[in-house]
Structures are given as structure tokens and as C-alpha cells.
Amino acid sequence: MKVAILAANTGQGHISVMNSICSYLENNNIYVECFGDFYEQLMPSNKVLSDFYNLLQITSLETCRVYTQMSLLENKDKFDELYSYWYEPLNHFFRKYSCDVIVSTTPLINKYIIRYLKEVKSSRKFYIVVTDPFIPMYPGFAVQGADCYFCPNIETRALLETEGILPEKIIVSGYPLHKKFDAVRNDMLEFNKQYYLHSGKPTILINCGAQGSMDYLSIVKRIHVDFREKANAIVLCGNNSSLYAICKNKYPDFIILKYVDNVQDLLKISDLCITKAGANTFYECLYTDTPILVNGVKGFLYQEEGVIQFMEEYRVGKIFLDLEELNLKLNEMIEMETLNIMRGNIENLNIVNGSIKIAEVISQSGVRQKT
Incomplete structure (x- = not known):
């Protein structure tokens, strides 16, 4: 065939x-x-x-x-x-x-x-x-x-x-989703160690999209100012070399990465993911039981508008529409009790x-x- x-x-x-x-x-x-x-x-x-x-x-x-x-x-x-x-x-x-x-x-x-x-x-x-x-x-x-x-x-x-x-x-x-999402790594502990994540803090994965949207600069800046003492942060800059260079230079205490092909491993060591409402990243988060903080600052594309109803119905994360909301909702989501409730809601969806x-x-x- x-x-x-x-x-x-x-x-x-x-x-x-x-x-x-x-x-x-x-x-x-x-x-x-x-x-x-x-x-x-x-x-x-x-x-x-x-x-x-x-x-x-x-x-x-x-x-x-x-x-x-x-x-x-x-x-x-x-x-x-x-x-x-x-x-x-x-x-x-x-x-x-x-x-x-x-x-x-x-x-x-x-x-x-x-x-x-x-x-x-x-x-x-x-x-x-x-x-x-x-x-x-x-x-x-x-x-x-x-x-x-x-x-x-x-x-x-x-x-x-x-x-x-x-x-x-x-x-x-x-x-x-790719078969690598169903693969089991036997070296996750060593994989985790290479990023020097503080074990006493939640880890935030900031996914700027495959193309690497420059709109995320203000988001990364706000998180660096208000959350660098409270949480670890991994920033995925996609294929945008300019975004990567700026973040790498300005935020040395964050983990700044270009486009990666092992996002499933990064999701598994993260407590929540900040991302746009694109279907692929959204379902990668759900499949790995990772709560989602959806970036709605610039609005949604036509095919993404339904994410609002989805989030309201299934409560697998939150949406922020401006940087003040980002602060408020991220503060709520980094609490372990909130994360556990959201993980339970994701598990109830039985994502395959x-x-x-x-x-x-x-x-x-x-x-x-x-x-």
C-alpha cells in the first residue's frame, strides 16, 4: 500500500x-x-x-x-x-x-x-x-x-x-499526535537535571509557537519581573532567531530554547504551559495532563475562537486577555491545589x-x- x-x-x-x-x-x-x-x-x-x-x-x-x-x-x-x-x-x-x-x-x-x-x-x-x-x-x-x-x-x-x-x-x-508522545523515557531524571530547575518551584513552559511570535516578548518580560522568584520558566522561541537572541540576552535566569522536537519531554517536566490556542499545542498539553494558560491578548484566529467555550466547560486551564490578567491567573495556577484540580479535569476528558x-x-x- x-x-x-x-x-x-x-x-x-x-x-x-x-x-x-x-x-x-x-x-x-x-x-x-x-x-x-x-x-x-x-x-x-x-x-x-x-x-x-x-x-x-x-x-x-x-x-x-x-x-x-x-x-x-x-x-x-x-x-x-x-x-x-x-x-x-x-x-x-x-x-x-x-x-x-x-x-x-x-x-x-x-x-x-x-x-x-x-x-x-x-x-x-x-x-x-x-x-x-x-x-x-x-x-x-x-x-x-x-x-x-x-x-x-x-x-x-x-x-x-x-x-x-x-x-x-x-x-x-x-x-x-506523534508516537513519541507514547514513548517512555527511562532517563527523565537526568533529562530534568540538565535544565537546573529548582525543585521547590513550579515550572512554567512558555510556548511562543512554531514561528516564534514577537508578541510573546511582553509576556516573557512580565513573567520575568513578577515570577522569576516564584517559578522556573522555559521559553520556546520556535524558528524565530531574533526572538531567541533577545530572550537569551535579557533573561539569562530563564531557560531559552529554539525550536525543539521533544516538546513532549518539556511538557512532562512542566506544571503548566502558556501558549496560544493552536490545536496542536493545545492537545499536546491535554495528552500530557498539563494545565493550559491560553494567551488571548491579541485575540483568536477564526478556528481558535471556540477555545473560550472549551475552557469554560472543561476547566483545564484559564485564558488571559491582557498582562494584568496574566498576573492574576498565573498566580492562581501556580498553586499546587489549583494545578491538581485542573489535572484531574484533564484526566476526565480521556484524551486519546x-x-x-x-x-x-x-x-x-x-x-x-x-x-
């Missing part, structure tokens, strides 16, 4: 989900090819759009939010015209890369691929992995015509059904790794496995 997993390089979430599913498929002896920048490589104009989106994530989340909302205003009457630009690139790609199963982790490509596969009478199976766990979700996931839809929770399942997706085609798999179920279904698609 040959499986192609397609993503878009908008942030890092869709690519992370792609890699997560791949990690379990390869365990099942399935031949997998991953295309993390499928959307961008298909047409140069797509790359321009993604690059602009990624730039806004680093420099201005407020503008990024407006940009995302504008992209939702696509005129449905223009679909035939837009598809005419997609047809040849899609045809070229699928002639070049043969596969039995196509898995999409991004909403940006689904309606075009579904129409293409129908027009060429392809026998390939097409699966959509919904990576938006909150309501509303980005519209491109609820597109009729796929063979199967994997979604992270019952709320997104209900939303797919209201959009006309047949219930028998929907599987509540859980949110897909969706990659396991997704890989299982794909593996049983009835096509030969590699030898």
Missing part, C-alpha cells in the same frame, strides 16, 4: 499532524510519502499566501486574524474558475506520485482534490483529517465527497453532520492519540502492504 499525506505550510500544525500519522503508519509497515508543502508547491500563488500568513503570525496576530477572516469570504460562484487553475497542477502531481490512499491534514485543498478525483474517475481513497477541535472550524474540512473524515471530538463530529457529511463516514479518532485509530483504519483499507 502507498499512502500520500498532504499538508500546507501554514504555521506548523498541519505538518505536525502529517508527521504524527506517518509515525504510526510506518509502524504498521505501510509505505508513506509526506508532502508538507503540498499546497505551496502546487502553485506559486499559494506559496505567497502561506508565506504572508506565516509572517503575520510572527509579527502581528491581530492582522493575521483579519487576514484569516478575509480568506473565508471566498465567492462560491468562482469555484469553477478557481478549479480550472488547480486541475493541471493536480493532474501533474498525481501522475508523478502514484498512491492508493490520499490523506489531507489541511482544509485548503480538499474541495479541489475531491472534484479532481471524481472527474478522472480515480479509485484512490481520500481521507480528511480534521485538525480544528473547536467550534467554529475552518470551512474546508466539511466538504462532501471524501471516503472518511477523522475528527478529534464529538463536537466536531456534530458540526460535520450539520454540514451534510454522512454519519457513517465520520470517525471520532481523537486528535493526532488519534494517530493510532487513523493508522489502523488506513492499514485496513484492503490494499497490499509493503514487504
Whole structure:
């Protein structure tokens, strides 16, 4: 069996989900090819759009939010015209890369691929992995015509059904995470020691996102001023070398890191995580029983707005909308009693790794496995 997993390089979430599913498929002896920048490589104009989106994530989340909302205003009457630009690139790609199963982790490509596969009478199976766990979700996931839809929770399942997706085609798999989240390290004590964390203080993990948003500078500064005596702090600067250099220079008593591929280990030694409402980091926290303090200072992207209702309903953390609220809510959350209550609430959610179920279904698609 040959499986192609397609993503878009908008942030890092869709690519992370792609890699997560791949990690379990390869365990099942399935031949997998991953295309993390499928959307961008298909047409140069797509790359321009993604690059602009990624730039806004680093420099201005407020503008990024407006940009995302504008992209939702696509005129449905223009679909035939837009598809005419997609047809040849899609045809070229699928002639070049043969596969039995196509898995999409991004909403940006689904309606075009579904129409293409129908027009060429392809026998390939097409699966959509919904990576938006909150309501509303980005519209491109609820597109009729796929063979199967994997979604992270019952709320997104209900939303797919209201959009006309047949219930028998929907599987509540859980949110897909990498197999390393299920691995057990035998050297966690030594791993912990390398960061010289004070054992008598809670540890705060500040995740600035894969792109490394400069908006976190004010947050790191406030925590350094008001909490450096009360807590340990680890700052993940992502791929933003400027953010890393500034934090490394100004806050030598904090642990400052660039983009890491072992965030699961850092979450396991942290008592809480400060992060934006992105689905990937959010579910990484839930899966490791790590309470979440969500950064809402610059607002939320369209597909993140539902985090407010989620936090109110399940009480797995708190949200701060300004730096004064950050102080107030962080003071509450570093109390061990509060942390334990939130950890219990997370455990009650029974979060599972969706990659396991997704890989299982794909593996049983009835096509030969590699030898």
C-alpha cells in the first residue's frame, strides 16, 4: 500500500499532524510519502499566501486574524474558475506520485482534490483529517465527497453532520499526535537535571509557537519581573532567531530554547504551559495532563475562537486577555491545589492519540502492504 499525506505550510500544525500519522503508519509497515508543502508547491500563488500568513503570525496576530477572516469570504460562484487553475497542477502531481490512499491534514485543498478525483474517475481513497477541535472550524474540512473524515471530538463530529457529511463516514479518532508522545523515557531524571530547575518551584513552559511570535516578548518580560522568584520558566522561541537572541540576552535566569522536537519531554517536566490556542499545542498539553494558560491578548484566529467555550466547560486551564490578567491567573495556577484540580479535569476528558485509530483504519483499507 502507498499512502500520500498532504499538508500546507501554514504555521506548523498541519505538518505536525502529517508527521504524527506517518509515525504510526510506518509502524504498521505501510509505505508513506509526506508532502508538507503540498499546497505551496502546487502553485506559486499559494506559496505567497502561506508565506504572508506565516509572517503575520510572527509579527502581528491581530492582522493575521483579519487576514484569516478575509480568506473565508471566498465567492462560491468562482469555484469553477478557481478549479480550472488547480486541475493541471493536480493532474501533474498525481501522475508523478502514484498512491492508493490520499490523506489531507489541511482544509485548503480538499474541495479541489475531491472534484479532481471524481472527474478522472480515480479509485484512490481520500481521507480528511480534521485538525480544528473547536467550534467554529475552518470551512474546508466539511466538504462532501471524501471516503472518511477523522475528527478529534464529538463536537466536531456534530458540526460535520450539520454540514451534510454522512454519519457513517465520520470517525471520532481523537486528535493526532506523534508516537513519541507514547514513548517512555527511562532517563527523565537526568533529562530534568540538565535544565537546573529548582525543585521547590513550579515550572512554567512558555510556548511562543512554531514561528516564534514577537508578541510573546511582553509576556516573557512580565513573567520575568513578577515570577522569576516564584517559578522556573522555559521559553520556546520556535524558528524565530531574533526572538531567541533577545530572550537569551535579557533573561539569562530563564531557560531559552529554539525550536525543539521533544516538546513532549518539556511538557512532562512542566506544571503548566502558556501558549496560544493552536490545536496542536493545545492537545499536546491535554495528552500530557498539563494545565493550559491560553494567551488571548491579541485575540483568536477564526478556528481558535471556540477555545473560550472549551475552557469554560472543561476547566483545564484559564485564558488571559491582557498582562494584568496574566498576573492574576498565573498566580492562581501556580498553586499546587489549583494545578491538581485542573489535572484531574484533564484526566476526565480521556484524551486519546488519534494517530493510532487513523493508522489502523488506513492499514485496513484492503490494499497490499509493503514487504
